[in-house]
Amino acid sequence: MNDSLVVIVLLSLVGGALRVSTPFIFVALGECLTEKSGRVNLGLEGTLVLGAMSAYATSYHTGQPWLGVLAAGCAGAMLGAIHGFVCKLPRVNDVAIGIAMMLFGTGLAFFFGKAYIQPSAPRLGEIGLGDWTGDAKIASALQINSLLLIGVAVAIVMWWAFANTRWGLILRMTGDSAPSAKAMGVSVDLVRFLATTAGGFLAGVGGAFLSLYYPGSWNQGLSSGQGLMAVALVIFARWNPLRCVIAALLFGATGAIGPALQSVGVTQGYYFFNAAPYILTLLIMVGSAGSKRAARDAPGELSITK
Amino acid sequence: MIEARTGVRALALETIGMTKTFGALAALDDVSLRVEPGSFHALLGENGAGKSTLVKCIMGFYQAEQGSLLLDGAQAVVRNPRDARALGLGMVYQHFTLVPCLTGAENLVISRADAPAVIDWAKEKRALSAFLDRMPFRAPLDAPVSQLAAGEKQKLEILKLLYLDQRLLILDEPTSVLTPQEADEILGLLKGMTDAKEISVVMITHKFREVTAFADSVTILRRGRRVGGGLVAQMSTQEMGGLMIGDTQISARAARAERPPGSPPAETVLELAGLLATDEEGIDVLDRVNLKVRAGEIVGIAGVSGNGQAPLVEALSGQRTLRDGRIFIRQQAFEPTRDAYHRLKVFGLPEEPLKNATVPHMTVAENMAFRSFDRPPNTRFGWWLSPGPMRSKARELIARYRVKTQSPESAIGDLSGGNVQRAVLARELSGEVDVLIVANPCFGLDFGSVSEIRSRIMEQRNSGAAVLLISEDLDEILELSDKVAVMSQGRIAYVAPVGETDRATIGRHMAGHA
Ligand SMILES: Nc1ncnc2c1ncn2[C@@H]1O[C@H](COP(=O)(O)OP(=O)(O)OP(=O)(O)O)[C@@H](O)[C@H]1O
Ligand SMILES: [Mg+2]
Numbered sequence: 001m002n003d004s005l006v007v008i009v010l011l012s013l014v015g016g017a018l019r020v021s022t023p024f025i026f027v028a029l030g031e032c033l034t035e036k037s038g039r040v041n042l043g044l045e046g047t048l049v050l051g052a053m054s055a056y057a058t059s060y061h062t063g064q065p066w067l068g069v070l071a072a073g074c075a076g077a078m079l080g081a082i083h084g085f086v087c088k089l090p091r092v093n094d095v096a097i098g099i100a101m102m103l104f105g106t107g108l109a110f111f112f113g114k115a116y117i118q119p120s121a122p123r124l125g126e127i128g129l130g131d132w133t134g135d136a137k138i139a140s141a142l143q144i145n146s147l148l149l150i151g152v153a154v155a156i157v158m159w160w161a162f163a164n165t166r167w168g169l170i171l172r173m174t175g176d177s178a179p180s181a182k183a184m185g186v187s188v189d190l191v192r193f194l195a196t197t198a199g200g201f202l203a204g205v206g207g208a209f210l211s212l213y214y215p216g217s218w219n220q221g222l223s224s225g226q227g228l229m230a231v232a233l234v235i236f237a238r239w240n241p242l243r244c245v246i247a248a249l250l251f252g253a254t255g256a257i258g259p260a261l262q263s264v265g266v267t268q269g270y271y272f273f274n275a276a277p278y279i280l281t282l283l284i285m286v287g288s289a290g291s292k293r294a295a296r297d298a299p300g301e302l303s304i305t306k
Numbered sequence: 307m308i309e310a311r312t313g314v315r316a317l318a319l320e321t322i323g324m325t326k327t328f329g330a331l332a333a334l335d336d337v338s339l340r341v342e343p344g345s346f347h348a349l350l351g352e353n354g355a356g357k358s359t360l361v362k363c364i365m366g367f368y369q370a371e372q373g374s375l376l377l378d379g380a381q382a383v384v385r386n387p388r389d390a391r392a393l394g395l396g397m398v399y400q401h402f403t404l405v406p407c408l409t410g411a412e413n414l415v416i417s418r419a420d421a422p423a424v425i426d427w428a429k430e431k432r433a434l435s436a437f438l439d440r441m442p443f444r445a446p447l448d449a450p451v452s453q454l455a456a457g458e459k460q461k462l463e464i465l466k467l468l469y470l471d472q473r474l475l476i477l478d479e480p481t482s483v484l485t486p487q488e489a490d491e492i493l494g495l496l497k498g499m500t501d502a503k504e505i506s507v508v509m510i511t512h513k514f515r516e517v518t519a520f521a522d523s524v525t526i527l528r529r530g531r532r533v534g535g536g537l538v539a540q541m542s543t544q545e546m547g548g549l550m551i552g553d554t555q556i557s558a559r560a561a562r563a564e565r566p567p568g569s570p571p572a573e574t575v576l577e578l579a580g581l582l583a584t585d586e587e588g589i590d591v592l593d594r595v596n597l598k599v600r601a602g603e604i605v606g607i608a609g610v611s612g613n614g615q616a617p618l619v620e621a622l623s624g625q626r627t628l629r630d631g632r633i634f635i636r637q638q639a640f641e642p643t644r645d646a647y648h649r650l651k652v653f654g655l656p657e658e659p660l661k662n663a664t665v666p667h668m669t670v671a672e673n674m675a676f677r678s679f680d681r682p683p684n685t686r687f688g689w690w691l692s693p694g695p696m697r698s699k700a701r702e703l704i705a706r707y708r709v710k711t712q713s714p715e716s717a718i719g720d721l722s723g724g725n726v727q728r729a730v731l732a733r734e735l736s737g738e739v740d741v742l743i744v745a746n747p748c749f750g751l752d753f754g755s756v757s758e759i760r761s762r763i764m765e766q767r768n769s770g771a772a773v774l775l776i777s778e779d780l781d782e783i784l785e786l787s788d789k790v791a792v793m794s795q796g797r798i799a800y801v802a803p804v805g806e807t808d809r810a811t812i813g814r815h816m817a818g819h820a
Contacts (some may be wrong), residue, residue, distance in 0.1 A: 165425060
């Protein structure tokens with residue numbers, strides 16, 4: 001393979017990472033926030049899909065894609081709030097509720113989304129990071145959406161807030177030791193409810209990206225498990241928002257391996273390369289299962305690591 | 307207003323007729339207690355007497371069904387711990403309440419009711435170090451609490467209350483995780499503060515030595531009732547002990563059976579050969595540990611906590627994988643599997659049994675059957691569990707070891723600290739024992755149980771078991787052991803028969819200056 005081909009492949013990997021990673025970033029940040037409070041929300045896959053549908057429908061009716069993003073966030077927050085509320089009832093398991101919420105969210109989205117499969121809604125605009133180069137290939141690879149920047153900003157704010165704000169410390173305290181939080185007069189259920197709701201908001205916004213930017217339309221096969229993979233991603237990122245972004249970019253890049261190779265004519269193993277994110281998920285789960293560092297960074301109250 | 311009137315900051319506390327029931331059990335029955343401002347008050351009682359329940363009711367952790375609380379003579383309503391904190395009541399719980407993932411500094415700052423929404427760490431750090439300068443002892447503030455040793459955590463817990471400027475401190479067995487020196491240091495400081503009328507202290511303890519050395523007054527509970535109390539200066543420890551146990555008879559202490567002189571040395575049963583283990587950071591926590599324990603012998607491992615005792619117990623109980631080295635039992639390599647434990651009759655009581663040796667949500671009977679649930683008579687055909695024999699065995703053990711529980715069907719996590727310990731010991735000592743590994747077996751037990759449990763360990767030795775006793779209590783080591791070993795920085799620094807050594811020598815090796 002000559003140099004220019006390598007450049008093309010790398011460029012499409014970077015482009016793919018930038019394009020595909022945004023929903024991963026949002027869902028992972030949402031999951032990270034929820035898990036930091038000591039609860040797992042496996043329902044974010046459903047949140048993502050419902051967010052995508054709400055965003056598309058709102059954008060279609062109002063002609064304002066950003067209103068769609070807001071609607072997606074609110075739909076996600078609603079699902080998160082239901083999860084947070086149900087989990088605080090006695091003897092309720094957050095993992096089981098999460099799976100129920102996942103089915104509920106996708107079901108709701110498919111039910112209300114039937115009408116929006118055909119029409120086309122206004123999409124979110126893009127920012128050309130590579131336009132100055134004057135090279136069409138680079139320009140098209142480096143086109144990003146402001147949601148990516150917002151996602152990165154949210155990650156930085158979360159990372160800072162976990163260490164430097166009262167809310168951040170209370171959240172970590174609740175996630176690590178509920179008895180300590182109670183002894184300090186903190187309402188554990190309330191903190192978790194709020195964290196799950198806010199986490200749902202973020203995941204919903206991630207869904208808006210799917211339907212309003214890339215792939216950029218609403219259909220039932222829109223999400224391919226990003227919501228579930230985010231759970232693995234958070235473990236990989238060891239509950240650090242900044243590492244969540246890096247991990248999401250990595251996932252995005254692995255997802256782009258197949259198309260990138262195809263663009264230079266390598267078609268062998270196309271399906272195999274398309275499965276790369278899932279294989280990566282598996283490897284991460286296997287790798288982190290025995291990782292002492294992951295075990296040490298995990299919030300102490302988490303039912304999946306307890 | 308109180309301060310202006312009297313110049314005393316310390317709070318006066320009084321409970322009147324506190325009653326609290328858990329189901330059918332009256333954990334507290336009409337308990338009245340009075341703590342004068344600026345006094346150091348001790349709360350004594352057997353395991354399960356209701357001491358923790360009483361102070362948790364005061365702190366608003368539980369709601370008493372009856373009774374009232376007076377602070378400085380005025381009726382106070384405490385609905386939750388937050389109310390208690392606002393009133394100036396602070397408590398160190400029997401189990402640590404620091405948040406493991408937060409650093410010491412974060413723990414202190416977040417515990418403040420007026421913690422700022424955005425924390426200016428530079429400013430807070432300055433304020434904290436100014437605060438620490440006023441305190442006679444310090445604790446590391448920059449490491450996550452999960453990395454601190456027990457003694458450091460306890461100091462931090464107390465520092466937290468002083469940082470919050472609480473005027474009445476309640477301490478639930480604060481010294482059980484400390485060395486005697488650390489305990490004296492911390493209690494001495496608190497005593498100084500009570501003498502200066504800055505704070506009042508209520509301390510739950512099982513150690514009479516601490517009561518006579520530091521407390522001004524005492525209240526004694528038995529089975530949820532107040533059975534006595536008064537000024538410490540006017541009571542003897544015999545009197546206090548008598549009130550604690552009431553008419554219960556303490557069984558005579560089992561004596562050490564001496565081996566006939568001239569008999570050949572017993573065979574080595576347990577052998578640790580070059581055990582090496584590292585922690586998550588890759589630091590050696592066990593550094594080539596070699597030790598032999600013969601049949602009918604107790605080898606006591608002394609040492610300051612955090613010198614590798616916990617990893618050693620974890621390695622022996624299969625909770626930690628060894629980097630190198632082998633464990634031999636009767637010359638056979640021993641892998642810590644369930645089958646090997648059964649076959650080689652290895653039993654043990656780890657530290658913090660609630661965490662390490664029980665499933666808190668399962669019942670007492672189930673927990674007591676962990677060693678035998680998959681064997682007859684508990685199991686038929688190798689897979690069919692019969693709860694009947696399990697329950698009747700549990701009843702027998704509960705009676706024999708005097709475990710205070712409402713029924714064999716109660717969750718073991720609801721038992722008082724000392725009774726969890728007894729339940730686990732009952733399970734581990736009920737069968738035939740070849741190797742016994744015990745870590746701090748009397749941690750947090752009242753003196754009656756201490757005596758009883760030490761007797762059981764001695765009985766096992768007398769009947770030929772090889773006993774490895776790991777304890778932070780040097781008195782316990784000297785009383786029970788045939789041979790003393792000292793652990794320091796992950797290695798065995800010193801071994802000697804108990805008759806050929808003394809406290810000073812052991813202390814020197816414990817401190818690491820050999
Ligand atoms: N949450 C609970 N549910 C049911 N029973 C309980 C609960 N907490 C305590 N108890 C019971 O109340 C009694 C008193 O317990 P408490 O913890 O106050 O004892 P204690 O005097 O502190 O003993 P120790 O010295 O062992 O700590 C015990 O019999 C215990 O089993
Ligand atoms: Mg207690």
